[in-house]
Structure formats: C-alpha cells, structure tokens
Amino acid sequence: MNVREVVNSLSLEVQSAKGNLEREVTGCYISDLLSDVMAHAQAGELWITLQTHPNVVAVASLKNLAGIIITNKRIPEEETLRKAEDERIPIAVSPSSTFEVGGMLFKMLRC
Amino acid sequence: MTQRKNIEGSFHLTGGDFTNAGGASSELKSLLINIGIAPAIVRRAAIATFEGEMNVIIHAVAGVMHYLVTPGYIKVTLNDMGPGIPDIAQAMQEGYSTAPDWVREMGWGAGMGLPNMKKNADEFRIDSIVGEGTTVEILIKIKEELL
Amino acid sequence: MTLKKVAEILGAEVVLTTADMGTEISSVCSSDLMSDLLHFSTTPKSLLITGLINKQVVRTAEIADIKAIAFVLGKRPDEETVEMARQKGIVLIVTRFSRFTACGRLYAEGLRSCTGEDR
Numbered sequence: 001m002n003v004r005e006v007v008n009s010l011s012l013e014v015q016s017a018k019g020n021l022e023r024e025v026t027g028c029y030i031s032d033l034l035s036d037v038m039a040h041a042q043a044g045e046l047w048i049t050l051q052t053h054p055n056v057v058a059v060a061s062l063k064n065l066a067g068i069i070i071t072n073k074r075i076p077e078e079e080t081l082r083k084a085e086d087e088r089i090p091i092a093v094s095p096s097s098t099f100e101v102g103g104m105l106f107k108m109l110r111c
Numbered sequence: 112m113t114q115r116k117n118i119e120g121s122f123h124l125t126g127g128d129f130t131n132a133g134g135a136s137s138e139l140k141s142l143l144i145n146i147g148i149a150p151a152i153v154r155r156a157a158i159a160t161f162e163g164e165m166n167v168i169i170h171a172v173a174g175v176m177h178y179l180v181t182p183g184y185i186k187v188t189l190n191d192m193g194p195g196i197p198d199i200a201q202a203m204q205e206g207y208s209t210a211p212d213w214v215r216e217m218g219w220g221a222g223m224g225l226p227n228m229k230k231n232a233d234e235f236r237i238d239s240i241v242g243e244g245t246t247v248e249i250l251i252k253i254k255e256e257l258l
Numbered sequence: 259m260t261l262k263k264v265a266e267i268l269g270a271e272v273v274l275t276t277a278d279m280g281t282e283i284s285s286v287c288s289s290d291l292m293s294d295l296l297h298f299s300t301t302p303k304s305l306l307i308t309g310l311i312n313k314q315v316v317r318t319a320e321i322a323d324i325k326a327i328a329f330v331l332g333k334r335p336d337e338e339t340v341e342m343a344r345q346k347g348i349v350l351i352v353t354r355f356s357r358f359t360a361c362g363r364l365y366a367e368g369l370r371s372c373t374g375e376d377r
Contacts, residue, residue, distance in 0.1 A: 129312075129313075129314065130313065132314060132317070133314065133317035133318070133321070134317075136317075136321060137317060137320060137321070140320075140321065154323065157321045158296045158321060158322070161296065161317075161318070161321045162293065162296060165292075165293075217310075217312060217314065218290050218291055218292040218310045218312070218314060218315065218318075219291075219292055219293065219314075221291045221292075221293045221294060222293075223293035223294065223296070223297050224293060226297075227293060227296055227297055230297075
C-alpha cells in the first residue's frame with residue numbers, strides 16, 4: 001500500500017509534496033516527541049503526530065519516513081509546509097484524533 | 112441556609128521546577144472538591160489553573176498563584192516575574208508557542224495554554240509588560256446547588 | 259470494557275498500581291502532548307496511551323479525570339511517578355507494544371476516541 005492509497009482510504013487532505021505519494025508505506029509510528037521518533041521510527045513509515053512546527057520535517061527527512069499525518073484538526077505552520085515541499089515530504093491533515101487515525105491505519109496495514 | 116465563607120490562599124511557583132509543577136493546581140482542585148463545588152466547574156477551574164501554572168513554570172523565573180472562592184465564583188490570579196509577552200493577540204492563538212524544544216520534549220509547549228485558560232473561564236484578563244512579567248486572571252462562576 | 263481486559267489486549271507486562279481493574283473504560287486518548295488532553299473534554303472513563311513517562315503525565319491525568327495510563331514500548335515510569343499515581347488512584351500499565359499497535363488493537367476491539375468537542 002502506498003501513501004496515495006492511505007490518503008484516499010482515510011480521506012486525508014494532502015498539503016505538501018502532492019507529487020510524491022507513490023512511496024510504499026512499510027508501517028506507522030505514532031509519537032509527538034521528536035527524540036522518540038528519532039530513536040524508534042523506521043524508514044518508510046508514516047508518522048502520525050500533533051506537532052505542527054518545522055522541526056517535524058527535518059526529523060521525517062532524516063529518518064526517511066514516507067510522510068506525516070497531522071491529526072486533531074491541527075494546522076501545520078506555513079514554514080513547516082514550505083520545508084516539506086523542499087524536502088518532498090508529504091504532509092496530510094486529518095480532523096480525527098490520533099487514536100482513530102492510527103486505529104484505522106492499523107486495520108488497513110495489517111490485512 | 113448559610114452562605115459559605117470566602118476561602119482564599121496563594122501558592123509560590125518556581126520557574127523551571129517541573130518536579131513540582133502542577134502541585135498547586137492539584138491542591139486547589141482537591142479544595143474545590145472538598146467544599147462541594149460541582150464536578151464540571153471543578154474540572155474547568157482545574158484545567159485553567161493548571162495551564163496557568165505551567166506557563167509560569169515554563170516561561171518565568173517565579174510567580175504567585177492566588178485564589179479566591181466565594182459563594183458565587185472562583186477567581187484565580189497568576190502573577191509572574193518573567194519575560195512578558197510582546198504580542199498578546201499572537202500569544203492567544205492556538206498553536207502559537209515560544210517554548211524551547213526541550214520543553215516540547217516534556218510534553219508541553221504545544222501553544223494551547225492561554226487559549227485553554229480562556230476557553231474554560233467565564234472571564235479572562237491578561238496584562239503583560241515585556242521584561243517584567245505577566246498577570247493572568249480567570250473567573251469561573253459557581254452555580255449554587257440547591258440543598 | 260474493563261481495565262483488566264484492556265491490559266490483556268495490550269499484552270501489558272506490568273500493572274504498576276492496583277486501583278480497581280474492574281473499572282470500565284469506554285474511550286481512549288493517545289497523546290504525548292499534555293495540553294492536548296486538557297483542550298478536548300475527555301469522557302469520564304478514559305484511558306491514556308502515551309510514550310511520555312514523567313510525573314507530569316500523572317498530574318495532567320488527574321486534572322483531566324483520566325483513570326488509567328498505558329505506557330508504550332515497555333517504558334517504565336520512576337518510583338515517584340508510580341507513588342503519585344497510587345495516591346491519586348490512577349492505574350498505570352506498561353505494554354511492550356508501540357503506540358500504533360496499542361491504538362490499533364484497542365480500536366479493533368471497538369473502543370473509540372475520547373476527544374469530544376462539546377465546549
């Protein structure tokens with residue numbers, strides 16, 4: 001399953017790097033703590049978080065993640081989206097909670 | 112039916128003291144529960160106070176939290192000695208934060224503190240002088256339960 | 259479902275405080291950001307799933323009326339944190355699963371999010 005399929009299934013709104021959604025999703029990591037993501041996230045995973053500041057792009061890039069899903073109707077900062085475009089990191093937003101987005105993604109990836 | 116007497120008190124808050132952070136709000140919450148304030152009101156007061164306390168601890172050198180509980184309302188005033196806020200309107204935006212990264216790693220600094228306080232209060236006032244400090248005052252009305 | 263069942267589903271290694279495991283849990287919050295828990299109203303019977311293991315989490319849970327906290331990836335809070343939770347009657351459990359797996363498993367069992375925008 002690639003990023004585009006996840007986005008479509010969960011009706012997410014993509015706000016950056018719309019041309020880079022073909023990447024295969026290997027799993028998912030949920031955390032709002034950057035140090036935690038740096039320590040445990042794996043390449044190719046989708047990252048679900050509430051954090052909206054530009055540092056998330058740097059982390060996603062360093063860890064070679066497939067993309068970031070920001071939940072709870074949070075709005076990524078302009079600088080965050082700008083950096084995400086530059087780094088070609090897809091950022092999608094969801095009005096639902098982390099628990100629900102994670103729960104639905106778990107179902108999708110495990111089948 | 113006798114009216115309850117006013118209760119007031121204050122707590123000293125130390126900037127950077129994350130070990131004890133939240134202790135003052137927790138005590139105030141217990142006090143409100145003990146005097147029989149309705150749970151929904153206790154919850155709002157606890158949340159608003161907690162956010163205010165955390166702001167002092169995250170941003171200021173020190174501060175004082177003063178509370179006054181009358182039969183009609185709960186008033187909590189937080190005075191701090193800290194950097195002050197240059198642009199209050201900006202600070203009131205959800206998600207706007209000046210907290211350093213290490214604070215974010217502790218789970219704070221998401222920029223929801225002041226908006227949360229305002230949301231949970233019936234009246235909200237904030238004053239600040241850059242280089243000196245900030246005062247935030249919240250008032251929550253109590254509906255007296257019929258005995 | 260009961261806390262006991264939640265612990266089973268999460269393959270919880272350890273239960274650190276033993277307040278009533280028969281307590282009903284009807285919703286789940288998952289966050290590492292404390293302000294977020296306070297921003298949305300939580301329904302009274304909530305479980306918090308988090309990777310943050312400091313004392314603040316217990317304080318915030320107390321303020322937000324959260325009854326139980328599950329720490330993920332086998333992370334164990336220190337003695338002080340456990341003691342504070344014990345005093346406040348908040349159950350602490352530790353699961354070896356990640357936040358993703360923990361959320362996934364509970365969601366599959368029908369639990370839903372605690373965040374409700376009713377204010």
